[in-house]
Amino acid sequence: MAKVDLARRAEIGREKREKTRALILDAGTMLMAERPREAVTIDAVVEAAGVAKGTFYYHFQSIDELAAAVGEKLGESFDAVLGDARRALEDPLKRLSFAFTKFLEKAISDANWARLVVQSSQSRGEYARGVRTNLKADIAQAIVQERVSIRDAELAVDIVMGIWLQVTRGILDRGTRPEVTQQTVESVLRALGASRSDQENAWKKWS
């Protein structure tokens, strides 16, 4: 007859649930960093996570759902990497340079993150949407302000993202040197056709 607090019960469950879910999510993140999601099996995930197969299905319906969760977490990491400094920058080219620099620095310091970024870039949309959207907004603004000579925002986004992804791959494959980040950003600004002064300014302290 005990009066059981069902709401409390559910909450307890949710906490325990979150721990295991995080275990699976971490394992999935690791595996999806090192191979395409199509090659990530549920068996591999549960073994890496150290849980039973049934537990996987208790938390996720499929590998696709896990992949979506991994993608969402990656998306959040982008915001985390940028902090709130990004929003404070009014200049679109400074915002772009700032984000680009932060992403490269993150890739240098966290190879697994870099690997996940590169792998995720293959699969349609998903995670990249957020990055792409922000990037496009910055570039569109720069175009309106006539700060860049390139006219096609969509093309400009591809160019910037292409450089980002491939340089990230290069860092993974061949390591890096201290100047690479700055040189890459300079190259991005040149690619967009930024003015010489913008090329120098954008790199200067984001403050």
Place this chain on the structure above:
Amino acid sequence: MAKVDLARRAEIGREKREKTRALILDAGTMLMAERPREAVTIDAVVEAAGVAKGTFYYHFQSIDELAAAVGEKLGESFDAVLGDARRALEDPLKRLSFAFTKFLEKAISDANWARLVVQSSQSRGEYARGVRTNLKADIAQAIVQERVSIRDAELAVDIVMGIWLQVTRGILDRGTRPEVTQQTVESVLRALGASRSDQENAWKKWS
């Protein structure tokens, strides 16, 4: 007791062999254009090729061997796309612009080729080595000639390849417009830090 010409027999076999091998190779090429090789199964290949499974193993030891053959064929297609015009160009920046233009045009006219290029770019080395090697040679020469401001050839290669691959993806995902090719090449030259006159010259007729 007929005197059978064994050498002739073998030759006949080789011809028949080549036909079936090509069938399998084409099927593999198609499948590897639309998904990562890790997701291409032997069953899928033999079904697409219309041959029995045993026949696959008669021609290839594994999917990896098939993938290598596909990669080799792709590598040859690069040479074919360029023709021998490339060798005739002495100017490294013109060579680069020429090849870049041809590759983009090919991607526009042959979506399957573009898909295969993009998919192949994920897997380590293999096909890309040839492209990368040529590209690096051109860029190194341009650096020596002080035609570009960028100093790090390896970084420059990543930048050019990144733009190439991502713009190719863009063409696949969002189609293209006539000016995209030219604008992209201009952007690549700017990214490398080519002089204004080189930016204009390199685009002009390759003759």
Place this chain on the structure above:
DNA sequence: TGTCATATTGACTAAATAGTCGATTTGACC
């Protein structure tokens, strides 16, 4: 300590995939 909603387990079936191999077909040549 017993209760019970929640979470976890792992054995199980079904399906997909890899790889093998003896039987059969093919086709140029005699």
Place this chain on the structure above:
DNA sequence: GGTCAAATCGACTATTTAGTCAATATGACA
């Protein structure tokens, strides 16, 4: 038409993977 080496076939076994579910464990709380 018969021969035979090469090529092809497809049924077969073994292994991997997906997905299910009844049984069990967990742990806060009465």
